[in-house]
Amino acid sequence: MDALPVLFLVAGSAAVAGAARRTRVSAPLVLVAAGLAVSYLPGVPEYTLDPEVILPLVLPPLLYTAASDSSYLDLRAQLRPVALLSVGYVLFATLVVGWAAYLLVPDLPLTAALVLGAVVAPPDAVAATAVARRAGLPSRITTILQGESLVNDATAITAFKVALAAAVGEGASWAGGIGEFLLAAVGGVGIGLLLMVPLHWLRTRLTEALLQNTLSLLIPFVAYAVAERVHASGVLAVVVVALYLGHRAWQVDFATRLQEAAVWKMVAFILESSVFALIGLQLPFVLKDLGAYGAGEALWYALALFLVVVAARFVWVYPAAYLPRLSRRVREREEDPTPQGAFVIAWAGMRGVVSLAIAFSVPLTLDDGEDFPARNLVLFLTFTTVIGTLVVQGLSLPALIRLLRLPGRDRRQETLAEAQAQAQASRAAEQRLDALLADERNQLPAPLAERLRTVLERRRNAVWERLGAVNPVTGESADETYRRLARAMIESEREVFVKLRDGRYIDDEMLRTLLRRLDLEEAAAYREAED
Structure with missing residues (x-):
């Protein structure tokens, strides 16, 4: 892909995401719909979702920013439900969806069906965070969904590798699969633990905010690459490092924190917008070359698989929420789950770009040179499952939360x-x-x-x-009035400085110095607006 299509993708997705922020519809949904609409317009470049780009270059920074914004203490408090969803549910969904696809699609080998199950098993980190933030979910539910989405990609990728090895003829056993899973999990966490302390030490020793933020941008790629190099989970390595650095961000100087927050907000916005637009733009690729499967037949498989994916999450969530409470220790340490909360967690299972990226990494042929069975159907079913969960569950989740009257923050x-x-x-x-x-x-x-x-x-x-009390005329609190007046005074100073520069009484370098001083004062007077 040359530079111009990439520029169009980034600029177009940013514009659509910016427009979506003015509506009540979640930006990921608008971006996917825009990608679907644009995918067949004449002159639109072909955007192929390359797993060699998405997994090592896009996934690490998205995981890093999501994990660093999460609370280590909250995640530790919800470790049991997070582990049950991010590990237990993903493996359960892999088996259930794979078995359903094996029974549903004629002549589809069980190993290829399990590949499909692993592909569509993990809910998406970006989608879950975006919807949870916009819907105003209770903090406990938000923590569980975010924690699940940070870890479940590692489980799904490992399950995918084991199922793929069996499908292509490399041979795989239950013992080998469990061993590979343990290697990926323990190795990923271990790499993260080894890297987090020296990386934090380096962050606190660098004296320039510019160098510190350059290091910050490199950290997720370094953690991911080192872990993958030793066949461990790069996802877990990034998450462990990000949680540690986010927990100790107060030890970094203020200039770094200010710049880092702005830089990562921009990076996350660009990547998230581009990723969801890319999902919609994959439509031409997944529709072509379905082979022996007709459009009606493929759509029937897609609907059936979507229903299985949704039902499997409910089947797992409710027992996982209530059965552990048979233990007195669990009852003492954790608050009681509510049926409404369990329902929302079960419904908030949107899939995303990781599933598509994994699906596109399925090889064209087996070890014996034969075509991979129903590869294009696997891509199509992955695409329809992602679109279905994003549209059906993503659109209905805010209304569902209001209907269930979940207590907000x-x-x-x-x-x-x-x-x-x-x-x-x-x-x-x-x-x-x-x-x-x-x-x-x-x-x-x-x-x-x-x-x-x-x-x-x-x-x-x-x-x-x-x-x-609020001002009876403006409806503002005293603090809001103070900040508004402070901003008006600072704006007046700014205008004077610009006039002095234009009159050549001061030069541009001095103007930048004076404006930066005012910017810092304005930042101190105003709290950052919530998304």
Whole structure:
């Protein structure tokens, strides 16, 4: 693929995603629909989903940004349900879907059917995160879905390799499959544990934010490549490293954190948008060369397989949610699951680009030179399963959450906790300031010392004011009014600096210095808006 089609893909998908953010429909769904619509327009380049690009170059940064934004403590608290979904459910879905395809499609070997089962088994990390964020799910359910989607790709890829080895004639046994799974899992986690500490040490020792962020962009690719080099799970290596670095991000200086957040938000936006557009653009490739299978027959297989995929997740989720509670230890350590919550987890099983990338890596021929049985049908069924879950489940999930009346996040309680945390931190800072000013080496003029106290008091009061009364005229809290006025003052300063530059009283270098100072002040006055 040359540069121009890539440019069209990135620019077009970014434009569609930007437009989708103005609607109530999830951006991944709009992007997939746009890809489907564009795929048959005349003059549109052929976009083939290459697994050699997606798996080592696109998957690691998407996993890294999702894992680094997750909570290690929350994931540890939900380790049992996450493991049951990311390992147990994926293996269960592989067997159930594979067996169903074997019974459904005439002359399809069981080994090839299990390849298909492994391909469509893992829900997608990007789709789950996007829908959960947009739908406002309770934090526990969001943590479980995110944790599942971070790990399940490793399980599915390993199951796919074992099933593929049997399908192409390389030979595979249950003992060999279990051994390969353990090697991938233990090796991936081990590589992540080996890399995370030196990588964090290097991040904290680099003194320039530019170098630190360059390292940050390389980390997911390094972790993935090192693990895959020793036949371990690159997915698990990336997740382990990202969770550790995200948990200790506070030890990196503020300039790095500011730049890193902006850089990774841009990278994730571009990759996510392009990936979902690519899913839709695969339609011409999966429809051609179906061979002996007619369109009606293939569509019947697709519908039946979609229903099996959806039903299998329900069959797994409810027993996995309630049977472990027969143990008193589990009941004491975990809160009770609700039927509504279990239903949402079961329904939120959208598949995505990883399934398609794995499907496209199925070889054309077996070891004996024969064509891989029903390879094009496998691609078609993978594509329809991905599209079906994204459209049917993705579109209906927000309405389902409202219908089930799941309790959302308690914003007032979260604000109260934030205010209490800020109050404790402010008291510690005030004590530290008093101790520093008592030292004659730190003497400041009274106005400057008072300014430090004023800034501290403002930070302490800002969160409490969000809980208070609002302005009867504007509907704003005192904190919101303060930030709006601060922004207006900063904007006035900005306009003056630009006029001075245009009048040649200051040069562009000085203008950039002054504007950066104002930008930092504005960033300090405003909380980052939630997505």
